[in-house]
Amino acid sequence: MSTPAEQSHVLDSVISVALDLSTRRPFDIIRERRGWDTTTIDQLEASTDEALPDLTCAVELLHTAISGGRTITVLTDYDMDGVAAGILTYAGLAEMGANVELVVPHYVGPRDVTADKIDQALTQYPTTSLIITCDVGINSNDGIDRAHQLGMQVIVADHHIQDVEVCRADAVVNPNRTGSTYPEPDICGSQVALHVLSAYARTNCPDKSGAIAMLSVFGGIGGLADVMPLRGQTRTLVRRAIGLLVLALPEVPLYTKQDTLREEDPIKRYQIGQWNVEDPDRIDPDTSTLMRIVNGQSHDRRYREALRGLSILLSRLVAGGKVRSVDDLDVSFLGFTLTPMFNATRRVEADMADSFMVFVPEAVHASRRDYMPDVFATAAHIAQARRVAADTLVTNNETRKEITKAAMEELRAAEQPYAPYLWFSEAKPGVLGLLASNLLTETGVPTMVVSPHTLAGSARTPAWFDMLGFVAEMNDPRLRAAGHHQACGVGASDLDAVARIVSAIDEYVRSLPEPDPEDLRADLHMMDIESLAGLGPSAAATLVHLQPDIPLPLAPQLVGLAQSLSELGPFGQGFPFPDIRVTFQPTHAVVHPLSRKEDAGELEKGTWPDPADYKHLKITTAHGLDLLWWNSTDHHQALTEASLVTATIDLSTNQFMGNVRPQAIVSSLVIHEEEQARVDG
Template identity: 25%
Template sequence: MNKRWAIRDNADEDLVRKLSAELNIDAVLSSLLVHRGVNDFEGARYFFRPDQRHLHDPFLMKDMEEAVIRIEIAIAAGEKILVYGDYDVDGTTAVATVYSFFSKQYKNMEYYIPDRYKEGYGISTQGIDYAAQNGFSLIIALDCGIKSVDKIDYANTLGIDFIICDHHLPGAQLPAAVAVLDPKRADCEYPYKELSGCGIGFKLIQAYAEKNGIRFEAVLEYIDLACISISCDIVHITGENRVLAHFGLQKINTNPCVGVKTLIEVAGKTPGNLTISEVVFLIGPRINAAGRIDDAKHAVELLIACDEKAAREKGMMINSRNQERKGHDLNITDEALEIIDSDEVLIGKKSTVVFNKDWHKGVIGIVASRLTEKYYRPTIVLTQSNGHVAGSARSVLGFDLYEALCECKDLLIQFGGHKYAAGLTMLPENVEAFKDRFEEVVSATILPEQLIQQIQIDAELRLSQIEPKFFRILNQFAPFGPENMAPVFISKNVYVSGNAGLVGQAHIKMAVMQEGTAAFDCIAFNHGEYLPQLKPGVPFDICYSIEENIWRERRNIQLNIKGIRFKS
């Protein structure tokens, strides 16, 4: 697939010069900082030196005082408390965090994860009924609930109080809960708005600990779980999230909780050098697989485990579910590709909507992501579940998927999500009408350039600038993620040094140099088609990120090539 190379506008030259002088660093590094809102020495120190003191006072969050007081009352009165969370990574890490912390202070507690297939996302009537039937009078809901106005009203009629801990955008009306913790509330002045659901849970236990004289180290025991939620829920890695991710990643690599250590081991890795990216691709899918294929409670059981033998058994079972998930994922992806490739009308559309009543609901989100990568257009994968048609949607850069679904809402039973990912439910008889409507909306609103995948390039770089100090400082920009992505550079007129070769069936391994520079090792994933053109003496441009390659305890700088372009 051809991709657009989009070079970021130059940063303010005066600011770049000033920052370079103050920090004694390369102007390219200063421009990266300015683009991240870092304009002076103090800002750079805050950015490069995350500190636990940078975590905000949890009581700045609207309703935090009310939430803590209600928990204190419940504990003092011996009430039964139910910790309730969604079945994805963010929800299960949030439940594990809050349940583990409070169960060390108080024993009259349980946790509850809704069944993906029987109850669906968020707070369910079945979950509330379970609480009523089993004598729970307080539910702490994590990573869900901000739009569950009717469900909270129902719980109130049963004498069940709710504390909502959510990070999604509220609707026009807030639920009538005892406390609604969500920095995205219009009336919440909390300084940082992009916490994950587990992040909100972390702030709740931080507030309770602070008010009740519990040492902060007891809260930090769960910072590895907060890091996993931040990584896998694709929230911004800026501000407070950057602090949580920084220290959480340190804990993952040095002293992870038993469950996280087990997940790393069953993935074939050892703690020590894991990055945010590896957390996303190794730990996240295994936690998710529990709820996609079986029951997300297994993931919580693993994450709260204290016994290594029990954790190992649970981890192996979850790893097996992940292998099963991969099988469903690949089979359904192949079937979906066949549907698209055999239909000339569908190939020519600006959206993709595919439906098969027999597809496994637990993996259609992954399949939607794969189809979006291949065809690069707004994509929805539909299957049948409990008499309805359920769908998972993914978008492309710059296109607001949620707004497009709003234009189709009369054909939907319900939908929810955000700009780039969403879930939806409809009646089977509305599928064809929905396909047509969604295509109409996308065709009328998407820009031509949004249908071409883009590589965002941060700056031009000469290979000679990649020296040890530059690389050492660049590494301090990590942890990387949304709003702080690993920088991508462009270098022009580079040459192959020696021979380029194929690794696997589609990847290129080579070394490149510019005139007068040393050669740098490169890996170019899925660029095998360029191999015949990569001859000594033939100039070309590359865009790439810079990383450290570790192989059998040997470390060297490697360019991870995102794009290759030859002179026309």
């Protein structure tokens, strides 16, 4: 029990905090701290009309090939951006009359277009006269030279940094090629491919410009997947992609009153009008608004199937509980559901043909005769195979999560002499980048995860650290880095080189000035004042130090804040979501474990979840705000025993039975004890 003096101290602290609480609108506080004004937003939206280098040359090469009936073969990378670029290039060229083929990529071996890959392409498609590379190729002179030796021309449509002195392709469309002055270099491979197709349509078949614009959904997916800064053309494209995904969502059967009366597993009355996914195959992709538009017009079958693939994929995600409503189709869906799902294929060493089968089955059948050879007999068989491929992508992603979790545990248990900058892991190469991302989130410093045997792996760094530039400036032939500035592959030839780069990074980080305390403040810090009376002396002192901005507002104000922020979206790289925090006392909150099946509405009537299925926590503060903390049940006890915590949240809204309520997803949580602990969601 606290002494009278301690109680007096707590009261003084509470009064101090309460007097400092602002009466300003939450959005105004965020806008002031982020420096948002009309000029800032206008600059964020501004984009260039300047043409990419060699764009005219690429269009001429394509026109010569298309008008002459020659075969154009697409070679693309295997990550989400590469898959998106390959699909849109194949479908777009088909729509504009090209005789086009596509090679399903493989993640084994070098990412560059090698001479062997050119030979493979020619073996699959012997009449090829023009190669177009997507999201790859800028540093592939060996493959380009091989293509030239065999009488083929090459268009490189890439966005990666040029390392070779001269790229010897016939056209090099790349904002980051040597000598380029393109004003928006931070665009992805699928965006570059979209520029090429759009320019061709404008020049040679303007009546197809609208159809090519529909394919911008893949450009937006690629831009977000490759973590391009959300400004200029990328911002516009991502916004358009989300809109097209909404149009691609098929009609889902709804529960009716009759379902409450059925003898077997009747639904509850509140479920009337909700999606009925008991028979997933009842969801018809052709009922989407997008497909109604496409099917009502004259299009090439390969173009139509690429867009139908979006509706097929969404129908399977609805069936699997990954998409619960149209409101789920946002930037978070692209970044945390769609992209990891496609990238999981290589991480779990599955078949890349699955990714392409969903969208371009004809290309898969031509490129991979060994893939599902018995399913191409009838349209019904192909449709079923596409659903199976989509389900496989979902399953691969769940496997990827399990592999990553186990790999993180093994990494932490192993000796790590170079942590926090470099970590050793025995995980598969495709998982190392995920481990680096997780560790970067925890440490906030440049992070490399490599195999102890090959000393090769992946790096992820904060926005303030350029790994490619840093390695280049070290000028050490034993070190290598290739990819993007903050997400790249890295390697060293020996442990001395490892020690040197770790020492150099440590020296650089230590040389940075201490951050201004004002820079560490949240953009908005809210306090659940309903629990202030229960503070102890230590928690009260902590609260004074935290300097919350406002009391936790009422639900309508939080809904208004979430809606205002939504109108400013999309948020992401270069324009992050505001740092919003909520401080509260867990002892005055309700902390309820959630099971995955319970959350998804998959539990049968009268049954209880398996204890192992409880993975999430739902926290309802004394004020009534619901906080959802995914995959956090391991922290249940520590949370309930804490006296004061601060959660960093993503604020959104949730609609239930016509009522719109604020909803907060916890991204990280700090337990304020004598020794603070930070737990990332």
